[in-house]
Amino acid sequence: RLKTMAMTLNRNELSDIKEYAEGLGVKFRFDPILNPKLDGSKTPCNFRLSPEEVVKLDLADEKRANEWREFCERSIGPYQVDNLFNCGAGVSTFHIDPYGQMSSCEMVRFQNYDLRRGSFEEGWHRAIPEFLALKPTSDYPCGQCELISLCGQCPGWAYLENGNPETPVEYLCQIAHLRAEAFNTKEL
Template sequence: MSSIRFDEKDNYIERLEKKIFSQGRPVSGQIDVTYQCNLKCQHCFIKQEEYKKELEFDEITRIINDIKKAGCLWLCLSGGEPFLRKDFLDIYTYARKRGFLISIFTNGTLITPRIADCLAEFPPYSIEITLNGLTKKVYEEVTQIKGSFIRVMRAIEMIKERGLPLVLKSNGMKINRDEILKITKFSEELLGKKRFRCDLVLYPGIDGSKKPCSLRLTPDEILNIQYSDNEMLSLCREQFLHHKENARLKEGYLFPCGLTSFHIDPYGEMRLCSFIKEEYADLKEEEFLKGFIRLYSKLTSLKAKKNTKCRDCKIDYLCRQCPGRALVENGDMESPVEFYCELAHKQEEMKEEVVKKVL
């Protein structure tokens, strides 16, 4: 199977996605093959649980087969750090041969020439390496591991040399605030446009920990970075000009749209929202599609019980609020998260200026 490049997603794939979704099937999903990691990133939202037994290779391949039967198109393999698993290349190769469009999320520091050569032989759709600093000082302040900066830069070089579909990405936080735009420029010079992704908002841990939120940029800092980069600015402009009102929210449903993706943790528990811990399917016991349909039906039928300001909000299309994030930040799925609310309103205040500036 030939590799489809990151920047070549065309109308055919979009039509295929719509067809899959119209049949009530998942379009995309992520399998975290381990929660173990060789770095200790300060903003990490995953809690390593050494005492829990992770899925064996045979269990993962069985689940992959079930996902394929369900018609899923996109599959992300992630962690933790996926390359810590000695059988990760076997897992990846198996999934690749099953015909998925695969993305690998990695910190890159464990990539060796042998691993890079294997990926070059069977290229994924994309390899996404997190680069949270462009200097040793900042990068290693984030990762808290000495020597990690030179390893990630070597990995980027190896992947680039082999012509693999590399994407760099960053998380904006107080530590690297002054390097985000430099990373953006570095990525564009190295890889070209549309090969960098940056999320300027940090979220709580999936275990409910608020620690990552202590490193958040302020709304003003986020907007200052966002509107200082032409590519980010262009995305903001598109959001302003082409948003659609979400009828489901106005009708009182908690989830604003159909859930088209899933997340499977290293222990075989599948969720449609990683933050809603109690709603899951144990794929060691339940068949994948049956579990997906059960969770989908339950979550998409949930209706609001509170009459919050979110119900009548005119700028909900700008807001990061969702039931799962509200649950871990406020303790319930409906109460507005004030940080997201403030950020959305400050974005809306700049709408006219942003549209004119890009034009």
């Protein structure tokens, strides 16, 4: 399997990369969603494709477009979540950085458990569930958004992008709305 990030630096080479992978008999996919660095630097964001370009790439590949249509068909709709975290982070996976800090996800840097001061058991069975049970402290628009499954909105990403885990990442919102417009067969 070959995967690449789609960005301004290689947007005109994606079809060549796909052709190369197919020539090798391996599956190819790309991810057009660049996030800030883990230290909060937004330098990678300078190489993001515009939301319109992301959806144009989705539409250009028939298989990818069909996958998005099927996903929209089963995933868009009324959504109500009370917790800040609504993804799979910390459910069956975790992240430990080189300094022994355990978190629910590699992007979540605003909450962690120090394994140098406690046990893995304590971190996995007490700390991570406490992190995942966090409730938004303000009006959290993502918790009621019908398109949240399309956007990849996440507290870790929001913290890196905005310095606040509850502030939506506008770039992701824009892509979600454009994808819903392009692929949704239901009336919103």
